[in-house]
Amino acid sequence: MSAAPAEALPHAAATTPSAPQRAPDRPRGRLGDRLFEGVTTALAIVVLLVPSAMLIELVGASRKAIGAFGASFLTSSTWDPVHGSFGALPFLWGTVVSSLLALALAVPVSIGVAIFLAELAPHRARGPLSFLVELLAAIPSVVYGFWGVFVLVPLLREHVEPWLAAHLGFLPLFQGPPLGFGMLAAGVVLAIMIVPTVSSIVREVLRAVPAAQREAAAGLGATPWDTIRFAVLPSARSGIVGAILLGLGRALGETMAVTMVIGNRPKVSVSLLDPATSMASVLANEFAEADSDLYLSALSEIALLLFGVALILNLLARWLVGATKGRVGSPA
């Protein structure tokens, strides 16, 4: 009670003397405003121009491949630089399957981690734990790749893949020799890489759900878990979808770690134990050695495909995250 007037005083004291000072400044202030507006607009246009320029450049560079292969580029699995025959299916397949596998592994874990960090962890531990999780997102992907090669791949080869082949080998998904390097390794590394991203965004989305809703549920006699399930998760749903799509975007574009563990074999195989490849991997591996115009053009078209897929997913994700935040932020 007594704090209110004490707070009001310095505030009033600060505004009164500055008011007459500001009046003569006004024309200059307006000029400054206009300048500021001009500069920011220009920067915004540059930010828009760069990706547009890249897109135009990629389309230009891919023109030869588009002309030579048309739609069959998307459906052919021949990748034969020597005879100049290119099909992107194994790369599309590898990127899409490894990313979806990563999502299947990472999403339940991420949502669990986010619920723990946002709702269940002791209040004092939440800040430090969240920081640690976000720190995981800052580890360079080549480090994840090394960890994949030296820890994950041997583990998969010696323990996990033989077990999968023995017990679930009747499924086409788990057939073939246990090589370690392959789709499964790529999926697992990607999953570990996107957990921090997805869980920290989901945590933010959960925190954005107003306390009033949690209290409404708790006040009706909901257990903490029921409160999360009925009062928190429904409001956060589209934000969670957005977070998942951002994770997917990161998985689709990831190059280094995937290249190191996926095996780099341009074949379409249903088995997760088989080596595979991805769009980003083939670009990283083969761009330097592309010796013909058509080869370069085919690689450019893969880059274009990757760019398009990632762009669409990111736009969708951001829109979804924004929609949730906007909705829960203005309940009245």
Added chain:
Amino acid sequence: MTTAPPVARGPLSSEPPPLPDPEPVARIQVRKLHAWFGGFHAVRDVSLDIPTRKVTAVIGPSGCGKSTFLRCLNRLHELTPGARAEGSVLLDGVDVYGRRVDPVVLRRRVGMVFQKPNPFPTMSIRDNVLAGHLLSGTRVPDPEAMVERSLRQVALWDEVKDKLDQSGMSLSGGQQQRLCIARVLAVEPEVILLDEPCSALDPIATARIEELLGELESRYTIVLVTHNMQQAARTSDYTAFFYLGDLVELDRTTTIFTNPKERRTEDYVTGRFG
């Protein structure tokens, strides 16, 4: 929690029980209650009895701990980060802070209506009324009847009966608040805590809620936090005056407003400070 509250209760639709004798028994007995936010001592050594099937108003200047006190009664206070409470709150003689009391079960017996209407935005009006049961997975034998009965009790049925499937957010503030009261009534609590339920409402909506309190009084024990002295005078039988975390005085409302024992109470109700 699917377990029934330990005390047997009749259905809401039954005839209101006879009014208790002039000096009503206390269903809630608060003894040496303290509450803290971190190091801040917000409620200090409060002991009082809350009479059964009466409206007890809690008044006092902003920040004196009214909401905190109220939230201690259904143990909602302890959900705030860093908050804790000490002392005892006896509900029918059982300490709700006792080790064997599950706060989840307690909160079904002691319902709460908040200052700001807070229907669940993703639920329809119907589901909002049933929310207490949906949340806990309790099977309701006749949900439609329960929705209608609860909405009728808060005089909202005629206004919403044709749009039960619309979102609770599509209602006006006053309607939302009545929906929130209906949601509490549907859980069939014994005690209803209301924290400034009318502060976001216009005079007409306020009058309806006050009228509603008068009707509910015969069946529920009601604790009403209010800033509005006329509201306390109009609706309550007993009034507690809090000041800086202390309970200054609790007496019949007429006594508090006409002939209080404490000087500070008199100053407050006559508008000399606060």
